[in-house]
Amino acid sequence: MANIKLENLTKRFGENTVVDRVNIEIPNGTLVSILGPSGCGKTTLLRMIAGFETPDEGSIFFDQDSVVNVPANKRNIGMVFQSYALFPHMTVEENVAYGLQQRKLSKEEIDARVKQVIDTVHMKEFQKRKPKQLSGGQQQRVALARALAISPRLLLLDECLSALDKKLRVEMQTELRKILEESKVTTFFVTHDQEEAMTLSDFIVVMNKGIIEQMGTPLEVYEKPKNKFVASFLGKANFFQSEDGTSFAVRPEKIHLSAEEQAGARQEGVITFITYSGNITSYTIECDGEAVLCEKQNVQIRENLKKGQKVFLRWDKDSEIELADE
Amino acid sequence: MKKKKKLLTFPSIIVLTVFAILPLIIMLVYSFQSDSGSSGVTLENYTNFFLKSVYLKLTYRTIINSLAVTIISLIISYPLAYFMAKKFKGLKNIVMILILIPFFTNQLVRVYSWLIFLQDGGVLNSFLQSVGLIEGSLGILFTQGAVVIGLVHAFFPYMVITIYLALERVDNSLLEASSSLGASKVRTFFQVVLPLSMPGVVTGIMIVFVPCLGTFVEPRILGGVNGTVIGTVIEDQFFEIYGWNFGAAIAFVLFAMVIISMTGLSRIGRRYDNE
Structure with a gap:
């Protein structure tokens, strides 16, 4: 366990700068997700920390020790690979x-x-088996x-x-979090799945095109995304322009809909699409040619809003997220 | 549908029967007949073979020769296959073509090239003389050494390919996993790469050792009088001495050796099977 500090970490493949001056400092025992679309450099970042890639610039510190020149097998880092990479002959x-x-x-x-470790991951009854005789979830535990x-x-x-099916993945997320919290080990978790990042981590690092777009707790990153990329990559967002030309975003669940005109309504539009998915219902509303997404928790069974109906949209001033870019 | 599929196997069944199984049966019948003209079933060919020490010595020499070829091929092939699979990236195809050249070379051309290369006063001889490593003649041609060199050249590509294919299937993430767990490159090789490539090694051994037992061209041309092995004896029986019955019996002894070594090797191979 250690404090991890990445300083100006940079990696180029030919002309491409895959990781561009990344600075992260993580206190002991934190669970960090590195979240970003594929090709954003998150895996390269992880591989540099592991020692499989040499950074072109910058340093990696474990506590006070720089490890850039330490070979992978001397870094004492545990790694779980995407393919699990279990030794098939053992x-x-x-x-x-x-x-x-x-x-x-x-x-x-x-x-x-x-x-002890096999007990922790509940694999005691399978300990004599070869990896080929295990399911994906079990292989994951062994890894x-x-x-x-x-x-x-x-x-x-x-x-x-990412290789597990959805139900198993959700189960494993919770279990993984428990195991990691118990073992108190500092963890970097690379993912492109925002839900996974939110569930698993204390801290999310959002990466795009080799740079860090935003770092923060799941709450901070979701409620106060700095720019359009973060707002749309983490969850869903509607983007609006205010009168003074600045842009802001509103999360779909923070928009209130009503059939009657009411005080403080910000927009009005026509429902063009309704998706019912059990716990929530999503409405797509066309306002001045822009599609606005709105999600309602189905606290009660209700079907009062119909497709083609005119509705009024309202949200609190607090729900407006100011965006830095453009 | 199933019937139609079965129908498709007929041509191969016919070919196998006519060109492999029938000749074998004819040979088997021959091997129990006497070369001296007396009719009836006899074991004299087999007793002749096993009671004459010269044939047992030849058998022994054949096995030793084949083992030598196999071991030397393995020593050459494994590192080559390893570098092709894990180290060279762009060069891989060029190296592969270079390795495959002996495959596509006519056997006689290949063997006579070695003859010219190895003979006294030949290329190798003059080279070694000019660097001052030896004086006088090399004297390697017409020895077992020359035979082994010729056979290694003929057979090692098979081994490179089987080992290469096995190594290609060893995922690089396994090597990284091993490294992240603290293993050095050497330990990773012995604990992960080597065991996982063993199926390819065993197949390679089989594919080199087994055909080596029956060769006669290299022993004859490169070994001369010292090159006599079971393969040349069988050839002589059929084409020089016309002792077909005795020749057939020796061929069946060789056949038995082939079956035994293949069974043994595939049993070893199965131990490494992880599928």
């Missing part, structure tokens, strides 16, 4: 013991640690156990839930 136990065997530990110490077994200073997770 059993679950052997996979988990692998990292411990590289350290000068007695067989008793190794056995005890392996047992996590293998990375945690070495008591790493830092844990790196590379899109490791």
